[in-house]
Amino acid sequence: MTKGMIFDIKRFAVHDGPGVRTTVFFKGCPLHCLWCHNPEGISPGPDLLVRPSRCAHCYSCIPVCPQRAISKGSKNGPVVIDRAKCDACGACADACMYEALVMAGREVGVADVVAEIGRDRVFYERSGGGATLSGGEPLAQPVFCRELLAELHARGVHTALDTSGLAAWETLRAAAEIADLVLYDVKLLDDRRHREVTGVSNALPLANLKRLSGLNKEIAVRIPLMAGINDGAPDIRDAIGYLKTLPSVKTVGLLRYHKGGQEKYRNLGREAEFRIFEPPSDARLEEIRQAFQDAGFRVRIGG
Numbered sequence: 001m002t003k004g005m006i007f008d009i010k011r012f013a014v015h016d017g018p019g020v021r022t023t024v025f026f027k028g029c030p031l032h033c034l035w036c037h038n039p040e041g042i043s044p045g046p047d048l049l050v051r052p053s054r055c056a057h058c059y060s061c062i063p064v065c066p067q068r069a070i071s072k073g074s075k076n077g078p079v080v081i082d083r084a085k086c087d088a089c090g091a092c093a094d095a096c097m098y099e100a101l102v103m104a105g106r107e108v109g110v111a112d113v114v115a116e117i118g119r120d121r122v123f124y125e126r127s128g129g130g131a132t133l134s135g136g137e138p139l140a141q142p143v144f145c146r147e148l149l150a151e152l153h154a155r156g157v158h159t160a161l162d163t164s165g166l167a168a169w170e171t172l173r174a175a176a177e178i179a180d181l182v183l184y185d186v187k188l189l190d191d192r193r194h195r196e197v198t199g200v201s202n203a204l205p206l207a208n209l210k211r212l213s214g215l216n217k218e219i220a221v222r223i224p225l226m227a228g229i230n231d232g233a234p235d236i237r238d239a240i241g242y243l244k245t246l247p248s249v250k251t252v253g254l255l256r257y258h259k260g261g262q263e264k265y266r267n268l269g270r271e272a273e274f275r276i277f278e279p280p281s282d283a284r285l286e287e288i289r290q291a292f293q294d295a296g297f298r299v300r301i302g303g
């Protein structure tokens, strides 16, 4: 059966669709959102996360590194990784007993993930939950994504596909037709500014959302909100105007920005890429919630 690369399976998630859910985080994403809080999901392959505060200075990792990329940073201090030499083989993470070195990214089969999700079945059956495929971007691994959705569906598990929509239409359509619910990110309607903050045009995701709406599939749009980036009146007006043209979009989730990605960027050795934004104020978030509600949408704060 097809294998895929994931970086986490989160149990008891409550913001990734209805009820209590198990969320599978896929590796690989074609966007580079400046506010990304899962930067370990961007690259398609494994990443080494380094957590110096957990290092017990045992130095068991140094001799196992085939690239000689690990050294003592200072006398009796935590180890330092030469990222230019590291090829993310994972040998040091296997040797580290203190979880100071861990790999983000493991190859798994569809059956492995289905079995892991099955352990939580009692929780989502009671709560009306299920499994959510997220990332990264699940559609960046289209065959694995589709097969996983199909296996879960065959077992009666409610499935949600959490996507940016940046994929070939046929790829999105094939996965969406299996999923019970599509959680669809909409960041900004203004394409120039969308490119500035995500690195890509919004033309394909918006065109795909329109086509998806024609499939009569349940879609919940999710909007990450950053103060001064996309929470202004014109941006909210544009988003409401566009979403009102899509009859299948009845629910909007407002995701308030948080700085959860900062430590992960540091652990990946990519702290320079981290940008700090501010979330909208409570008052502004309430205004936005009210605006969507007045336009006829069901609104959820936090997804």
Ligand code: SF4
Pocket (backbone or CB within 6 Å): 054, 055, 056, 057, 058, 059, 060, 061, 062, 078, 079, 095, 096, 097, 098, 099, 100, 101
């Ligand atoms: S094996 Fe882990 S705890 Fe020991 S020196 Fe390496 S990183 Fe630190």
Ligand code: SF4
Pocket (backbone or CB within 6 Å): 048, 064, 065, 066, 067, 068, 069, 070, 081, 085, 086, 087, 088, 089, 090, 091, 092, 093
């Ligand atoms: S992941 Fe492999 S190459 Fe990188 S530091 Fe660890 S042992 Fe060395």
